[in-house]
Amino acid sequence: MARYRLLIEYDGTPFVGWQRQERGVSVQGAIEDAAARFCGAAVTLFAAGRTDAGVHASGQVGHLDLPRPVPADRVRDAINFHLKPLPVSILAAEEVDEDFHARFSATGRAYLYRILPRRAPPALDRHRVWWVPVPLDPDRMAEAAPRLLGHHDFTSFRAACCQAKSPLKTLDRLDVVRVGAEIQVIAEARSFLHHQVRNMVGSLKLVGEGKWSPDDLARALEARDRTKAGPTAPAAGLTLTGVTYG
Amino acid sequence: MARYRLLIEYDGTPFVGWQRQERGVSVQGAIEDAAARFCGAAVTLFAAGRTDAGVHASGQVGHLDLPRPVPADRVRDAINFHLKPLPVSILAAEEVDEDFHARFSATGRAYLYRILPRRAPPALDRHRVWWVPVPLDPDRMAEAAPRLLGHHDFTSFRAACCQAKSPLKTLDRLDVVRVGAEIQVIAEARSFLHHQVRNMVGSLKLVGEGKWSPDDLARALEARDRTKAGPTAPAAGLTLTGVTYG
Numbered sequence: 001m002a003r004y005r006l007l008i009e010y011d012g013t014p015f016v017g018w019q020r021q022e023r024g025v026s027v028q029g030a031i032e033d034a035a036a037r038f039c040g041a042a043v044t045l046f047a048a049g050r051t052d053a054g055v056h057a058s059g060q061v062g063h064l065d066l067p068r069p070v071p072a073d074r075v076r077d078a079i080n081f082h083l084k085p086l087p088v089s090i091l092a093a094e095e096v097d098e099d100f101h102a103r104f105s106a107t108g109r110a111y112l113y114r115i116l117p118r119r120a121p122p123a124l125d126r127h128r129v130w131w132v133p134v135p136l137d138p139d140r141m142a143e144a145a146p147r148l149l150g151h152h153d154f155t156s157f158r159a160a161c162c163q164a165k166s167p168l169k170t171l172d173r174l175d176v177v178r179v180g181a182e183i184q185v186i187a188e189a190r191s192f193l194h195h196q197v198r199n200m201v202g203s204l205k206l207v208g209e210g211k212w213s214p215d216d217l218a219r220a221l222e223a224r225d226r227t228k229a230g231p232t233a234p235a236a237g238l239t240l241t242g243v244t245y246g
Numbered sequence: 247m248a249r250y251r252l253l254i255e256y257d258g259t260p261f262v263g264w265q266r267q268e269r270g271v272s273v274q275g276a277i278e279d280a281a282a283r284f285c286g287a288a289v290t291l292f293a294a295g296r297t298d299a300g301v302h303a304s305g306q307v308g309h310l311d312l313p314r315p316v317p318a319d320r321v322r323d324a325i326n327f328h329l330k331p332l333p334v335s336i337l338a339a340e341e342v343d344e345d346f347h348a349r350f351s352a353t354g355r356a357y358l359y360r361i362l363p364r365r366a367p368p369a370l371d372r373h374r375v376w377w378v379p380v381p382l383d384p385d386r387m388a389e390a391a392p393r394l395l396g397h398h399d400f401t402s403f404r405a406a407c408c409q410a411k412s413p414l415k416t417l418d419r420l421d422v423v424r425v426g427a428e429i430q431v432i433a434e435a436r437s438f439l440h441h442q443v444r445n446m447v448g449s450l451k452l453v454g455e456g457k458w459s460p461d462d463l464a465r466a467l468e469a470r471d472r473t474k475a476g477p478t479a480p481a482a483g484l485t486l487t488g489v490t491y492g
Contacts, residue, residue, distance in 0.1 A: 239370075
């Protein structure tokens with residue numbers, strides 16, 4: 001048996017999400033099926049972050065075991081060959097020790113959330129951004145964002161279906177930057193609650209619109225009550241950009 | 247009668263190109279049909295650059311005449327409403343003098359060509375980049391590119407079907423820059439021959455691969471012979487980013 005760590009890119013638009021499901025094509029299922037066709041045996045793939053339907057990744061990390069060792073570059077190329085024409089690609093494969101686990105060994109996750117605040121709908125990036133047809137003030141959002149940094153009970157930004165044992169998380173980075181016509185939110189933490197990034201972005205948007213003050217964002221966090229925070233931002237704007245280990 | 251200048255964004259992937267054709271959906275046809283539904287009369291749209299099938303635009307400029315003056319923002323919103331769900335969007339509309347012509351008044355065009363040189367196929371930007379699965383040397387490409395700058399007979403980089411009267415053009419900018427994993431080529435001129443940018447990029451790629459020297463690129467230009475230059479780079483990598491006037 002040999003274990004491989006995979007660096008994975010995908011456009012989440014056509015997938016039901018990371019996780020294999022009864023109905024629809026999942027990223028996990030697509031890669032597992034491609035790997036099985038290549039190695040002739042059933043394969044199970046574990047990921048650092050089980051992204052929702054419509055969420056993208058430029059730096060997802062997974063691991064799988066193959067019955068026999070194969071050169072890592074051949075693993076990458078063979079899986080990519082069998083993945084065609086789905087929009088998912090193995091950027092790199094590397095043989096790793098058997099104690100490596102894509103999810104449990106991960107020490108950090110980084111997400112990018114892209115907002116396009118303009119009157120006209122997006123044509124070029126319509127499945128990659130949250131289109132907000134009203135003006136947003138990025139400076140105000142950037143002023144509010146640090147209120148969420150640090151170790152907190154993030155119940156206000158947690159999906160009802162979240163399976164984490166504890167709502168306590170440490171948010172290491174939450175930057176709001178203007179990039180061209182877009183406002184981008186960069187979030188980093190050891191791990192996130194389900195929907196946490198999208199829920200934080202949904203509240204930051206209220207700050208950007210002027211409906212909330214930066215203090216309102218702090219109060220939403222303190223309330224520890226999902227109904228006190230903003231709505232969940234759409235999946236399409238979110239990309240898992242990287243996972244760190246060790 | 248009132249004339250409007252439109253700033254237009256589109257994803258060229260599903261279109262047969264800018265120009266209205268007997269078969270398939272063109273960008274021109276889509277916008278003309280949307281404008282006709284809004285104003286109740288047939289409308290003709292002129293563009294600064296008639297992009298080919300699969301070529302994108304983030305800053306195409308067009309103009310059209312409406313039978314009666316309408317507030318410009320309403321023109322933008324109404325056309326966008328009728329364009330749904332096609333990936334084309336009017337970013338801005340502005341009323342202009344009747345002597346404004348999107349094509350003939352234009353004094354500059356800017357294009358971006360995106361190359362992704364890596365072993366793994368693109369998943370996120372697969373319709374927006376040229377995937378080149380071999381390494382390219384961007385420094386070598388950047389060294390060669392200036393050989394094409396200035397006023398030249400660009401016959402070597404001209405499509406057989408090009409309708410321009412003269413092959414003489416002045417290339418004002420041809421920059422090669424590394425952006426993340428991509429190599430991007432930025433080209434600016436008053437106007438270009440048909441396929442000129444894609445043909446220049448196709449030759450620059452040969453330089454990046456090491457198959458051509460920078461001097462070979464200069465010799466290809468001097469040959470004034472299409473068969474002496476590299477192949478045409480794919481449409482998907484090309485985006486018309488802007489048009490200047492006056």
